[in-house]
Amino acid sequence: MVIRKESKGANFLREVNLFDGLDKKAINQIFRLGLIQNFQAGDMVIREGQHGGNLHILINGKAEVVKSIKGGSPKGKELSKLGRGSVFGEMSVFDGAPYSASVKAVSDCDIHIIRGSDFETFLKESPAVAYVIFKTLISSISNRLRRTNLALSAMDKRK
DSSP: OOOEEOOSSGGGGGGOOGEEEEEEEHHHHHHHHHHEEOOTTTEEEEEOOOOOOEEEEEEEEEEEEEETTSOOOOTTTEEEEEOOTOOSSSSHHHHHHOOOSSSESSSSSSEEEEEEHHHHHHHHHHHHHHHHHHHHHHHHHHHHHHHHHHHHHHHHHHH
16 A cells, blocks of 8 residues: 655546536645545455544545445445545544445555545635535435435335
């Protein structure tokens, strides 16, 4: 696992939904907050229950989100697949709770990791940027909640 600070541009961040609507200056400021870490296929990027607090952005490669299930497979239940531009760990940045699921590299991955405290400081100092990011974040979390509710409703109907 290699950690590096890229001096190249932050072009990949323009593809990240969380940063839709931000100008080049804001994108570059966000990029400079983090480091890029490399993971090999099979590596655990984050573990469910682990102290959280970092924002992760998948630059390239593939990963999967896995949730442990009591009495289920030891591998857990795959919740989703992640690709370029996927963001994870964002809930723990704002609620301080441990990671709610694990993320495992399916292929070799480069991940931009921003320490939550640095991201929070940046947002406090940039209220216009914070508004755009929070609006997108709330929409994203609302959509996840709706999908979860639909999945749970479908499970109830099968009983």
